[in-house]
Amino acid sequence: MALIVQKYGGTSVVNAERIKAVAARIIRRLETGDRLVVVVSAMGDTTDDLIALAGQMTDDPHPRELDLLLSTGEIVSSTLLSMALNRMGCPALALSGAQAGIRTDTRHGKARISGLDPARIRRELGAGKVVIVAGFQGITEEMDITTLGRGASDTTAVALAATLKAERAEIYTDVEGIYTADPRIVADAHKFAEISYEEMLELASYGAQVMHGRAVELGAVYRVPIYVASSFSDAPGTLIHGGPFMEQHNKVLGIAQDMDVARITIRGVPDQPGIAATLFEPLGEGGISVDTIVQNASVERLTDLTFTVSRGDLSRALEIVKPVAAQIQAPEVLADTHLAKVSIVGAGMTSATGYAGRMFRTLFEAGINIELITTSEIRITCLIDEMQVKDAVRALHKAFALEEG
């Protein structure tokens, strides 16, 4: 008689047949006595289609209007799932993010959940209904609709699980769990039965697309166990939780890649205190996440500053950076969108110096040029040509013997 929050991704609700299959899964699960809150993403490529529709109107849609537009995708899929369940004799009800009580700040396109009033959900659960919640969206105090960022239906699910004190959040997707590398790229990638929040977070942050990083963070903070599995099979998935630890046959846990990378380089930045703040503060205020900042060695008190942003943020980032660059008399701002990140992730990476060397040698031997390197406690990331990502992932997976599991 546990309360469970499930989430079904876009590929799991891509068409009428799949939505009915999800409804049938939900009904089988109810037979175990569990009560369910179900978060859904938009059907298949709906979000991209809506973005393309907006693109026919303007190159630069106002984020408030874009959010209101995009929020319709999850409302469509959630109402259809509710209809399918009711048709099968299972009382169900769909709620928009606003109706589900999901309050957010006003950062359109990447809003953060600021509060969650579960009164309506509790009432409907109490009436014996399966509550379907449109993922990815919320509402501000001003009654404006926000979205939480791409992939953030996972975040909706974990936030609901935390607030409702659910036993766990279950993320159903088109892969069977968390692997040492993307199984669509590496045929013999190994599936984890369990993994820690911290390890999952590194894999997710550095591009393991299975789960949204913020959802994992939220799970870690509120200690919500997260189970990731396929909606297309009954194969066992991966449980993300807080310990006790874990399979560590190898210090390299997995390989992650991220294609959503744009690089900005500011040439000839004066090498003075405060310059980095001058550049990065306006980006932060603009709500643009910057990662992988690299400042090259100073030559004649001038340096090159390179950083990456997501491709969707590139044009706004350039708008912010260019006037600042002009102001500090940096002569040139370069942008590049044909790069991707590949990372090796695991505990104690940088303390064991051999890993970096093996990574660089492996890429070199695969004929892959490294554009930029960054490291953290538990990962090493190389920026490479996006065309070579699959080769890089396969070569690294083999080099670190991850197929052995």
Add this chain to the structure above:
Amino acid sequence: MALIVQKYGGTSVVNAERIKAVAARIIRRLETGDRLVVVVSAMGDTTDDLIALAGQMTDDPHPRELDLLLSTGEIVSSTLLSMALNRMGCPALALSGAQAGIRTDTRHGKARISGLDPARIRRELGAGKVVIVAGFQGITEEMDITTLGRGASDTTAVALAATLKAERAEIYTDVEGIYTADPRIVADAHKFAEISYEEMLELASYGAQVMHGRAVELGAVYRVPIYVASSFSDAPGTLIHGGPFMEQHNKVLGIAQDMDVARITIRGVPDQPGIAATLFEPLGEGGISVDTIVQNASVERLTDLTFTVSRGDLSRALEIVKPVAAQIQAPEVLADTHLAKVSIVGAGMTSATGYAGRMFRTLFEAGINIELITTSEIRITCLIDEMQVKDAVRALHKAFALEEG
């Protein structure tokens, strides 16, 4: 410097090009100094497409879920129009029905507006923005999304015009105004420069699809002048207002047809007081509009009771009627969806007996069988085979010399 509420129908916002054309029209209009609130319908066939999607889930979607689904159509079109306007340098903002403060009762699928809080609209107008409102929808006290019925974006526009004390509501559509008959059927149909609410109401109620009847009612009650014109041209349209009256070259004002008709016949109803109430009260409680009720002459204290409903209500109407019929021992309930209504509309119809006779003769000479006849003060309606509607409209338009205008 008047405040105007405009409404653009589905054909006016059918694709990106049309939405941009509407945006350009709006900007030209702003140059006159008017301030605008703009109500939009869903793009083209979006509502039908969403209904078809629901139909893939269930034959009988729960009205609450269906409303939440359908409400997305107008949100998409309103955000796209807002984006197009902002792109052209015109500050604009899209609001869902809920955000626009449109409160309704809980009769899903045919909700009535119960209140309208224009605070947000006033604030955005005050900030110099064009306010785009998603038509056709509202929100209940329980925060459930409702829709107001097919074509009800007109009602949204007139309700907003009444509340905001706008100078008038302008309904832009794919025809150039109100005609003596559907100009797609009758080539020489005559366009009215002006028409009274009452006459327009009869034309709309009996199938002139140009405007939603409830919108006209609301305009009449709150004395909001309504201008109907084409969004595809600058041709002058028709002004619907309260008088002084009006062009009446002929007592027959126009011909209307309505394909959205289903007929239910209950055979062998006991001819007793109270039977009609027993039958029709449950339909009213079920929110089903019944019109054209005919009770045949009684034979041996048994009578046949025939009435029409909209086709979308047929299955629910039968669900309600069949047990009642069984209870009063009526042996048979028949349903027919292949019929349509054709009406002649005008002031003083029934007092001038010649009109009914001319109508019936005209249909007879055109080889059209009349299934059922009803009359009111200002119209005569015949139920005929839906395949013969165009022939009937053309023959009647000619018989009453409406092309002379």
